[in-house]
Amino acid sequence: MFRPLELFIGLRYTRAKRRNQFISFISTVSIVCIAISVTALITVMSVMNGFDDELRSRILGAISHATVSGMPGQAVEEWPRAVKIAEANKHVKGAAPYVESEAFFQARRSTGGLIRGIEPAEEPKVSDIDQHMVEGKLGTLVPGSWNVVLGRELALQLGVSVGDKVIVAVPSFQSSPITGSVPSLRTFTVSGVFEMGMQEFDSGLALVNMTDAERLNRLGGPTGIRLKLDDMFNAREVARELADQLGQVYRVDTWMDSHANFFSAISMEKKVMFIILSLIILVAVINLISMLMMLVTDKQADIAILRTLGSTPRSIMGMFMVQGVLVGFVGIGFGVTLGSLLSWKLPGIVKWIEHVTGVTFLSPDVYYISELPSKLDAGDVGWVALITFLFSLLATLYPAWRASRTQPAQALRYE
Structure with a gap:
């Protein structure tokens, strides 16, 4: 089965070997961090959608x-x-x-x-x-x-x-x-x-x-x-x-x-929260940059050999971008799945926690919305996945560029 050389070698580098167990560990941590960040962002956006929808229904139920x-x-x-x-x-x-x-x-x-x-x-x-x-x-x-x-x-x-x-x-x-x-x-x-x-x-x-x-x-x-x-x-x-x-x-x-000012304030709060939580995803993606930089250092000899065999700098960049994008894609997949499931079951989970602990998060005596609402929106999930993928793609550019700049003679000098 035909596969591009960049994809073939990039996938090979994602497999753990005896000499790069630490890099594989960092790769796993990157996936976990991205998944947790995506899950948190989807859940928070769903809760804000739920509050917005609940307030609209209650206000428009009387006016x-x-x-x-x-x-x-x-x-x-x-x-x-x-x-x-x-x-x-x-x-x-x-x-x-x-x-x-x-x-x-x-x-x-x-x-x-x-x-x-x-x-x-x-x-x-x-x-x-x-x-x-x-x-x-x-x-x-x-x-x-x-x-x-x-x-x-x-x-x-x-x-x-x-x-x-x-x-x-x-x-x-x-x-x-x-x-x-x-x-x-x-x-x-x-x-x-x-x-x-x-x-x-x-x-x-x-x-x-x-x-x-x-x-x-x-x-x-x-x-x-x-x-x-x-x-x-x-x-x-x-x-x-x-x-x-x-x-x-x-x-x-x-x-x-x-009620224009009221709903405009809710919309603005949602946008600000989306931007703030997107920064958490950016922090998680920094782990991806560290992992790729260590991988590039570890694979200096392999890069030099590939260059002497005729691989172009663009091909070398593609090999390392494949691994970075793959890590981001896997993290996004887990995050979207967990975030969607958590948002769907969140009201029931909160009730179960309140029943077990005896602590009421939204007391009816204080809050007019006494149950934690959640409304999963496909558009929000799509935006979260797209932004995370773009962050992951951007995170691979600098390490891949550094790999493409490797000089074969200098890399093989001490091999």
């Missing part, structure tokens, strides 16, 4: 992918028409009207937050709050019932539970000849509690029926329409389409506008 609204604090004009136009878009999976305003809540204690009027039957089309109810149901928010569903943290701050009364005040002032301008007040009955796992919503959001919210805020209709899309990353394009169709009376916003 909408896009919203259609009118003037601030006013009802949307001809909102049924706006709903029909939005639902006619092929990228819109669901649309639901809502009323939202700032509010002040008072019970045993008092605090501020947002009150959102919804239609319980339409809400599952645009959010996942109904799937995160810990007490009661959204169905209790019927028109005229003056019921309210609170976030878990908000209920704890107010010191209330299901069945208790909460006084809600909104900045919709009415004039009185005796007291002057006073805010709109109403007593609500707590009929449910939800927990999204995000401080922003659990501690500052209350849900009521949309009709009750309109009466409380003295409005003639909803203040906006919430939309759920088939692809949340396509939100800006859909927003532009709807803005053109609806006209200038309406304003279309997306989740990218309201």
